[in-house]
Amino acid sequence: MTAIATAPEQAARLDCDRCGVRALSLAILPRGGELAFCGHHGRAHHDHLVAAGAQMISLP
Numbered sequence: 001m002t003a004i005a006t007a008p009e010q011a012a013r014l015d016c017d018r019c020g021v022r023a024l025s026l027a028i029l030p031r032g033g034e035l036a037f038c039g040h041h042g043r044a045h046h047d048h049l050v051a052a053g054a055q056m057i058s059l060p
């Protein structure tokens with residue numbers, strides 16, 4: 001799979017990688033890999049992730 005512009009279907013069920021609650025955002029890392037974040041941690045890490053070149057996706 002090369003399409004990264006849209007969140008994969010399974011992304012809607014991810015849990016935050018920091019605290020384990022339901023994730024509201026997903027960061028696609030430029031070197032590969034993904035990190036899921038809840039609202040709190042998504043905001044806390046957003047600027048750093050964007051600066052690192054990650055693509056942020058909002059989950060439903």
Ligand SMILES: [Zn+2]
Nearest residue numbers: 016019038041
């Ligand atoms: Zn969290």
